[in-house]
Amino acid sequence: MPLSPFPPDGLAEPSAPHRVLPLSAYREAIGLDEPFRPAAAPAPADRLDDHVRTVLRLLGGAPAVSRLGPRAHSLLDPGAADATIARRLLRTLLTVRPPGPLPGGAAELIDAVLGAERRLRPAVAVRQQLPSIAEEFPRAPYRAARHTALWRGDITTLAADAIVNAANSALLGCFRPLHPCIDNAIHSAAGPRLRDDCATVMTLQGTSEPTGTAKITRGHHLPARYVLHTVGPITDGRPGTGDAAALAASYRACLDLAAEVPAIRTLALCAVSTGVFGYPKDEAAGVALRTVADWLAAHPGRFDRIVFTVFTADDETAYRGALGTAA
Template identity: 70%
Template sequence: MPRTLSDGPTAREAPAVRAAGPSALPLTAYRTAIALDDPVVRPTPTPTDASPGQLDAYVRTALNLLSTDAAVPRLGLRADTLRDLADADATTARRVLRALLTVRPPGPLSADAHDAVDAVLDLERRLRTTVDVRQLPTVAEEFPGSTHQAAEHLTLWRGDITTLAVDAIVNAANSALLGCFQPLHPCVDNAIHSAAGPRLRDDCHTVITLQGASEPTGTAKITRGHHLPAAHVLHTVGPVIHGRPAPDDAEALAAAYRACLDLAAEVESIRTLAFCSVSTGVFGYPRSEAAPLALRTVSDWLVDHPGRLDRVVLNVFEPEDESVYRRALSETPTG
């Protein structure tokens, strides 16, 4: 897993969409189109006893089936070269498959290729150690005597958000909403799409096509999580900062957090939610200012909506990000 899990870059290779209109598409307008409430179907059965050796075999099968895919030239490769790489060492073969799926635009794979990719991703999910969000300590438990509002429903956790067994995770998306198109880029957008698989990009494409516009800053959309342990993914666009944040930037970042919480509340099955650190990566929002803002915004929402969510996790990946949140938790009084 890459060291930096922060906002993804602007998807330079994503299909272009026109500027957003005055309002974003409501959930009711796309919920059925992406089968949001249907269970994720995993069409290819995988062995009960998962092993790295089985995963390697699935990766090689997937690469061979994808060798004629139109996305192969985007990596500067030919079909025969991709087939040769399928026989390379396991680490190289998996990196090539991940890179190919990263640069591949939305659109259907052949049935055999989809089954092969699903088999890889399903087995990877089962080989990873997942973290049950309900087993993590709350702020109230980890910070005894904390007077922070909603401390009993908040958790600060450092780790890989793609391993969280939670009802929904938040992805720091770009306005194209299709994920990061840079192979192996160390951003959370890329990590989430890589773990979830190409069906996630297809869902996002369906949503953004129905909207007919790029995703406005401070809003959110929701999809299923597919091969993630999280059942759903909330995709939000935070502000891009050049220099110091202005008051409008702070409001846009707070709006992104509120949009995710409001949208999660529309889906009855969502009781637990994990946020990544929105806008603090390449989008440039200073961590020292984003953390207390996120805490205030999430806490205020939980207080205003008692009982709607059981747990909200504030997820960080780097030790310095954790330190910023710990400082904010010790300094932020109740509202």
């Protein structure tokens, strides 16, 4: 049975009239300008499995467990799973869990687990490790080549000041267990506080997020301090002029919003709308490159580096091809 992106917690239905909430209306409510301080230190590597199993025991009675199906309680028996399966079960349970307080002690243990896992994943530093497009592709005619980079990898390991998440209109993350979308990956690495922040923003807004807009939260357990969440267009077949305009609006919204936060000097963009939203990758790459170049030309010096982040070989091929034609 499909999982609703809106948990039963009083959030507005998607059919409500759109009202875009400005940053000033939610900045303080989510503590955007406060450094993230986890409730516990990262777990030692030799204790990580014990922490995972303890969290599973604490969360085993949560109402969200029933959403995993009739075998959920037996699957969530920490003694019945090896370490890999136990960690996958924890990720699954946090994916389907609605925002809200965790059982006593669980928040500290989850922080310890996520902190340890972040230490085990090498982070990629934008400033030190990523060459600009001008350096990597010296013949590319791209006019923003000196201020941008193209990088293929897992955006949840990128140590930029902010990264972009391709979200749905509920803006609460993906509720489908182990779904291979960027929304799921970012929320899983950041931890459940990210969904709580998004829920706070959406409750204040009182309506679903329109296409072509963006919101910002802290990154919590991500190497990036901030996450920008944007809703791109959903296409069926070849995109039209309106789809291209909506995709460009998503990128502009992220750049405009990031520019409101002085601490953001490096920003990693994902390939918005090219996954389950169906936008053809080659055309989307051209829209992204042109939109960023136009924005940077209008705001010289605002950012030190914008990274076009891709995950698959097809994504990278699309951007390499678009670089040869983007003005």
